[in-house]
Amino acid sequence: MKFIHTSDWHIGRQFHNVSLLEDQRHVLDQLLAYMTEEAVDALVIAGDIYDRSIPPAAAVELLDDLLTRICMEMQIPVILIPGNHDSAQRLRFGSRQLGQSGLHILGDLNKVKEPVVIRHADGDVAFYGMPYNDPETVRNLFDEPVSTYDEAHSFLVQQILSCTSSEMSNVLASHCFIDGAEESESERPLSIGGSDRVSYQPCVPFDYVALGHLHSPQYKGKEHIRYSGSLLKYSFSEQHQNKGVTLVDLNRNGLQSVTHLPLSPLRNMRVLEGELTTLLEQGKTDPHNEDYLLVRLTDRHAILDPMSKLRAVYPNVLQLEKPGMLATGEQQMSRDKLKxxxxxxxxxxxxxxxxxxxxxxxxxxxxxxxxxxxxxxxxx
Incomplete structure (x- = not known):
């Protein structure tokens, strides 16, 4: 059985006041093509479907169109969980009725032990969903003395493991921050002071763990405990990340393979550095001049309206830095303050x-x- 693991779509996101909806639609069309090409049996979305709890109407329309195509036209079931950017209550509206159409929204912590079972000739697979949660919610809901994110996450994992069956493969979808994993600037912290980190070790018994929240594709602890990463680059710190989705192959013997399927953005996100005259000349022949750019000018003399000059050849310059005009220490201090x-x-x-x-x-x-x-x- 094959399924695609994806997460952190952030539909409706804006970057430097520029809507990324067209860019998101472009890569989501590639996701649909992969689902057809690979003949997958399911799609797992591990949270942060929207960028905020009350998404704009255009974002809702895009998601509605996409899920209709997948569940109704392609007849492929979707298993999704809310992330910290989503409103679990709003996202799971109508989930009981939608489940009959193949859209399974696992957003209720009271039902973490109830899997979505996909039947397959190569072996049945049980998908468990753990939506984003915090210690206070788990403590109040289950009357358990948990005080940290790690304790809350471990408690929920153990609840799920207590009812898994050895007769089928077991997949966990969770939206969390595994301790030691690589983060990016575009992720909203789950808490302050680093207390949001959780251990990967309770998740080891699952055949595959589909994680969401961190935007860099990676695994942590064990190779089957993986972040698919976000669909797009959502900060300039991610310029070197290879965005995509993860193809997972399971059979009766468990996990067989994990494959990264790359996504090509409509506009890349890049950092350019150099003198203004050099960049202006380069932009005249740059085949990717419409990429989203952060430009660092190395000129040490004053320049009149450099942004307008740059946008004449690079129309999507979104951020301009002039480190050459400042002492190195002052520039670094300014960047550190922003973080x-x-x-x-x-x-x-x-x-x-x-x-x-x-x-x-x-x-x-x-x-x-x-x-x-x-x-x-x-x-x-």
Missing amino acids: RNELDMFCDFFVQVSGQELTADQLAAIQQTIAEIHQQEQNS
């Missing part, structure tokens, strides 16, 4: 205003407040 999270910025602000560091109790209170705000945004 700081809410807690770091508040700590800096507090020191500047009060002249002293936060106490341990104050730090804990701020961490709790930020976590509650993130939770409210997730549920809104």
Whole structure:
């Protein structure tokens, strides 16, 4: 049996105020072509289908069209889970009725032990879904004394393993941050201070683990515990990543092969560096001049309106840096500040205003407040 593992579509995302919907439609059409070419038996989407909990209408229309083509026209079942960008309650609306049409939305933590079973001559496969969750939700829902993401994730995995069958292959779809995996700048932190990391070890008994959240294709701990990565590059830090989807082949003996299927973007995301005159000349013959670009100018003299000049040959320059005009230390400091999270910025602000560091109790209170705000945004 073959299925495709994908995640982190982020349909409706904007990058530097530019809609990526056309770019997303382009690679999703390639996904459909792979599904036909490989004659897959199922599609697994491991979370972050939308980019925000209340997606724009155009994003909903694109997803509706895509799922109709897959489930109704191609007759291929889809198993998906909500990610931290999705609203689980909204995404799973009508899930009981949609399941009869082949669209299985596994967004209810109360039902993590209820798999979607796909029958196949090479051996049946049970797909279990663990939507994005946090310790507070698991603690309240199951009355379990879990206090960390790792404890909550391990508890849910053990709940699922307690009901798996050795008579069929078992696949887990989970949206989480496996400790030690490679992250990118475009991912929204699940929590602050690194407490969102979970161990891969509880997942080892499954025949395959389809992970979502991290945007770089990779495996962690064991080769069958994998992130498919996002469909597109969503930050310039991802310029060298090879985006795609993962083809998984299972039979009665378990996992047979895992294959990365590359996706070609409509517009790539690149970083160009050099003097303005050199880049302007290069842009005249660059066959990929419509790519999304971050340009770093190395000129050390003042330039009048460099963005307009660059966009005459590279129309999609989205970000401009001029490190040659600043001392190296100042430039690095500016970049580092942009990467700081809410807690770091508040700590800096507090020191500047009060002249002293936060106490341990104050730090804990701020961490709790930020976590509650993130939770409210997730549920809104």
